[in-house]
Amino acid sequence: MKITSLEVLGLREPVSTSRSWWSTTPLDVLHEPTEPRLQRRQPGAERGEPISNVVVVIHAEDGTYGLGTVGVGSPVAISVISHHLADLVVGSDAFETERTWNTMHRNTIALGRKGIVMEAISAIDIALWDLKAKLIGQPVYNLLGGRVKQTIRAYASELYAREDLESLHREATALRNAGFSAVKMRFGYGPAEGRAGMRANQDLVRTVREAVGDDVDIAAEAYMGWDTAYAIRMINSLDEYGLAWIEEPVLPDNLQSYAYVRSRVGVPISGGEHEFGLTGFRDMIEAGAVDILQPDVNRMGGITEAAKVWALAEAYDIPVIPHSNQAHNAHLIASHYSSPLIEVFPEPGVEAGYNFYQRFFDGEPRAHGGTVVLGGSPGLGLTLVPGVINAHLAVRKQFGRTPPDLLAQELSA
Numbered sequence: 001m002k003i004t005s006l007e008v009l010g011l012r013e014p015v016s017t018s019r020s021w022w023s024t025t026p027l028d029v030l031h032e033p034t035e036p037r038l039q040r041r042q043p044g045a046e047r048g049e050p051i052s053n054v055v056v057v058i059h060a061e062d063g064t065y066g067l068g069t070v071g072v073g074s075p076v077a078i079s080v081i082s083h084h085l086a087d088l089v090v091g092s093d094a095f096e097t098e099r100t101w102n103t104m105h106r107n108t109i110a111l112g113r114k115g116i117v118m119e120a121i122s123a124i125d126i127a128l129w130d131l132k133a134k135l136i137g138q139p140v141y142n143l144l145g146g147r148v149k150q151t152i153r154a155y156a157s158e159l160y161a162r163e164d165l166e167s168l169h170r171e172a173t174a175l176r177n178a179g180f181s182a183v184k185m186r187f188g189y190g191p192a193e194g195r196a197g198m199r200a201n202q203d204l205v206r207t208v209r210e211a212v213g214d215d216v217d218i219a220a221e222a223y224m225g226w227d228t229a230y231a232i233r234m235i236n237s238l239d240e241y242g243l244a245w246i247e248e249p250v251l252p253d254n255l256q257s258y259a260y261v262r263s264r265v266g267v268p269i270s271g272g273e274h275e276f277g278l279t280g281f282r283d284m285i286e287a288g289a290v291d292i293l294q295p296d297v298n299r300m301g302g303i304t305e306a307a308k309v310w311a312l313a314e315a316y317d318i319p320v321i322p323h324s325n326q327a328h329n330a331h332l333i334a335s336h337y338s339s340p341l342i343e344v345f346p347e348p349g350v351e352a353g354y355n356f357y358q359r360f361f362d363g364e365p366r367a368h369g370g371t372v373v374l375g376g377s378p379g380l381g382l383t384l385v386p387g388v389i390n391a392h393l394a395v396r397k398q399f400g401r402t403p404p405d406l407l408a409q410e411l412s413a
C-alpha cells in the first residue's frame with residue numbers, strides 16, 4: 001500500500017501570562033535567586049502565540065490516513081519534515097515502517113540523531129503505525145503483541161510548586177478523591193535558594209503527603225533543575241515521605257551524575273523524557289542511571305524505536321513508565337507487563353485526564369476513577385476535531401499528491 005501524501009499542521013495556542021505555579025527547570029541556574037519565580041521570562045511569550053503543536057497526517061492510496069504528533073511542538077519540526085523527511089516517506093510502502101524509519105534516521109545523521117530531528121521522525125513513524133493498523137482494521141496494541149492488561153493504573157501529574165500551600169493541599173485532596181492512587185508533584189526550588197529553598201521543597205512534599213494520606217504513591221519532579229550534590233542532600237531529606245520516585249534530578253546527558261545520585265539515595269530515580277533512540281536508552285541503562293525509564297514515544301523515535309527500548313528495558317528488569325498520556329504511549333503500556341502506570345494530566349480538581357492534544361483529537365486516553373481503559377478502535381483510535389484544529393491552524397504544508405481535505409470534509413460532515 002503506497003503512501004501518496006504527507007501533511008504537516010502547525011497549531012498555536014494562547015500563552016498563559018497569569019500563572020501562580022511553577023516548577024524547577026534547567027534555566028534556574030541562569031537567574032538570580034532574588035528574581036521572583038513567577039516573573040521569569042517565558043521565551044516567545046512576548047511575541048504572542050507561537051506554534052505549540054505539530055501534527056503529521058499521512059495518506060495512503062486507498063484514502064486511509066494515519067496521525068502522529070511531534071513531542072515538543074516546535075515549528076522547527078515543520079522545516080525538518082519539509083526539507084529532509086517528507087520526500088523519503090511519500091511513495092514508500094505503508095507497512096514497511098522499519099525500512100522507512102532507518103531511511104529517515106540514516107539520511108539525517110549529519111544534522112539529527114537526537115532532539116528536534118528525532119522528534120520529527122517520531123511523528124511520522126507514529127502516523128505510519130496508526131495508518132498500517134487502520135489498514136488491517138486492528139488497534140496498534142495488537143501489532144505490539146496484544147493487550148496484557150485491560151485497565152491501566154493512572155497517576156495524576158500536576159501539583160506544581162506554589163506559595164499557597166493551602167491550594168496545593170486542596171488540589172492533592174481533589175486528585176485523591178477523584179480516585180487516583182498515585183500522583184506526581186513538582187519541586188519549586190534548587191541550589192540557588194539554599195537551605196530556605198530546601199525547607200520550602202520539604203513543605204511542598206509534606207503538604208501533598210498530608211493531603212493524600214499514606215496509601216497514595218507520590219512521585220516528585222525536579223525537571224533537570226538541580227545539580228548532583230544538591231540532589232543527594234535534597235532527596236535524602238525527604239526520606240520520611242516515602243516517595244515513589246524522583247524524576248530528572250540533573251541534566252539528561254549527565255549519566256554519571258544520575259548514577260552517583262542513585263548510589264547515594266534510597267528513593268528510585270527516573271529519567272528518559274529527554275533521551276532519544278535505542279542507543280540513548282542503552283547508554284542510560286549501562287550507566288546505571290535510573291530505576292525507571294520514562295521515554296516519550298513522540299520524542300524518542302516513534303513506535304518503531306520505542307518497541308526496541310521496551311524490549312531492552314525488559315531484559316534489565318527496568319520498568320518503563322512513559323512521559324505523557326498520548327495514545328502512542330498508552331498502546332505501548334497496554335502491550336507490556338513492564339509498564340505499570342500511565343501519566344495523565346488532569347485539570348486541577350477535574351477527574352478526566354488532559355493534554356494539549358486532547359483538544360485536537362477525539363480518542364486520546366482519559367482517566368476515570370484513577371484508571372485508563374483503551375478502546376478497540378483501529379489504529380491509535382484518534383480522529384481529528386476539525387473545528388478546534390481550524391481555529392488554531394497557523395501552518396499547513398502538503399507533500400505528494402494533493403490529499404483529501406480532512407479539515408473541510410469533517411467540517412461539513
Ligand SMILES: [Mg+2]
Nearest residue numbers: 221247273323
Ligand atoms: Mg517529567
